[in-house]
Amino acid sequence: MDQMGQLIKVGITGQGGFMGSHLFNFLGTKAEEITRVDFERSFFESNVELQKFVKSCDVIVHIAAMNRHEDEQVIYDTNIGLVKKLIDACEAENVTPKILFSSSTQEERDNLYGKSKRDGRQLLEDWATKAGGKVASLIIPNVFGPFGKPFYNSFIATFCHQIINGKEPTVINDSIVNLIYINQLSEVFFQEIIKKDTDEIQSYVVPHTTSCKVSEILTLLKDFKIQYVDNGQVPKVDLNSFELDLFNTFTSFIPKDYFPRKFTMHSDDRGAFVEIMRAGTAGQSSYSTTVPGITRGNHYHTRKVERFAVISGKALIQLRKIDSDEVFEYILDGVEPAYVDMPIWYTHNIKNIGNTELITLFWINEPYNPDDADTYFVKV
Template identity: 60%
Template sequence: MLKVGITGQAGFVGKHLYNTLGLFQEEFQRIDFHKDFFDEESKLNDFVSQCDVIVHLAAMNRHNDPQVIYDTNLGLVQKLVTSLKNTNSKAHVLFSSSTQEERDNLYGKSKREGRELMADWAKSSDGKFTGMIIPNVFGPFGHPNYNSVVATFAHKIARNETPTIEVDGDLKLIYVGELVDEIIKEIRSSESKEQVFVPHTSESKVSRLLSLLEKYKSEYQDKGIIPQLNSKFEVNLFNTFRCYMDIPNYFPIKFTQHTDPRGAFVEVIRLNVGGQVSFSTTVPGITRGNHFHTRKIERFAVIKGKALIQLRQIGTDEVLDFYLDGNEPAYVDMPVWYTHNIKNVGEEELYTIFWINEFYDPNDPDTYFENV
């Protein structure tokens, strides 16, 4: 079993990598990292000495003074190299660099020189080193005004703010889940590679990103419609947008009931995308679910009985509780990377309709069990 540590574990990419490694518990053991390790040599040495693999993601992306970015990023690499030497580490170090290496800015310079410093350590210490040159990354839980323009736009649009385009450039993008797959592939290969150019998986003008995100706001957040998603990129962008909504105060959404002497009619979902619809009955006191998805879009609609739907973002402790009653039919949608369940908290049978955007595939279920 490989012992893997991630500097920058709590950051955008770090969180996704840490959580994904947790899906392969028979293959990887995660060695926890805290940012204060860089401030105390003994803690950093202890961390480094435990690791077979170190993924160096810790870095500063933005600051009012570019010199602070340069000094900070190079300083972190120097501290890590010192610790690798102090502990006589033979760890495989993967370094996260950027396509901005070739640009005339201090952030790109800090990444290029940091990668070269780490490569020099590997050569002089007979260590393993992989330098990964990474394009623009987007995905759920990125920090607005810091990690990516997608995070900034999605955060603002979901809060009814109006983003502005400074430069309508062409962006080469990779979804954070796809980047994590590339990092894990390099971990598994266990080969030294001074430069690995991680390929972008999509391209878009900034204005197109804004247009798509505004469509998701108009159709999904405002009307509950699952929008047409024409590519894997659009599915990833939509799932990213959903994570910036005010989920605790957005759900549950009550349906519009049409009643007449025959009974009631409720429209459960409007789709501009395909998928699979199913239903369940649940006896009182029983809980279903306790799993999460990393790519699927899913809706739980309660039409009879009383239910408690719970959500918790993986890696966090806060549990969101949503109470639904079939007398006022309502739904809750499941964001990616949120483990979720549904419990019958009433005294009669619970009827639930489920919709998910892809057919169930037992060879690729995208379903990971973890109690809420």
């Protein structure tokens, strides 16, 4: 909240992009402090809408930018143009929202993308000095995370896409790269948003959280493919680790028709045996019984790896990415035991659609902690 105890109104230019959508969703988990102001790409083409947007915000996170184009001059002109439009809208409404500018470690490189970030930052700082506003520029290392655009957002998104689709990625430059996971970057933005009594102009480098060779990352991703996609085994991914973040990134590229996965049932005259879960990491197992017609769940996680295994009865499992209207549905029947894994940022539920009791086994990679449940309730 602000100093008056009011929710902080935050808008994000580039809300529909990789970083913007993750930050928008992340701020949705901070409803006790933040209210989100919707932004649409078309606002940059409408003075009226853009001016209405800036007037509605206490804080604007300016993420909208072009990262790649065959003509670098187009990148520069586009990014500088967006900054100028944002400044013009603020001046037209005579408002001074705090602006957080998403810059890049490429500021110091000899390319027009880096120059567009450096010059855009200077334009915002000049505006803040003249208008009495506040600008904080965050110089960000390489960012990775789920739902990235291959061949555009990061080499990790490209590698995941290629491996899932049976292609062999190529390492052009096997250098050590400094990385930050998108959830960690969103936390950095959040802390800057709620920070009080800041200087008018700030600029700082966001520290990377991992340094790794490109080839080492590729090896991990290939191993995820063998263990998880080919064999249904969750690999060794410790809590709060780079490997867990990379795994959640990798699984976001798996097509939704990969599930449900049927178990192998071993039967003899004594009955049947089914192996439910094999994992290289610790976790928590539980089960539920559900009477006909009842739905459980309707929540999402931002970091947890979770498996639903139906062993008796008939169930409908539904998934929906929280910023999408598309719903994925899976019908599982204990006659042929099967499982579905829950992707992060997808709200999910399970409903008993049969006439008998439904028995479901659950596995999750971390014990439930009521003080840090990572569970947010949203209907599918």
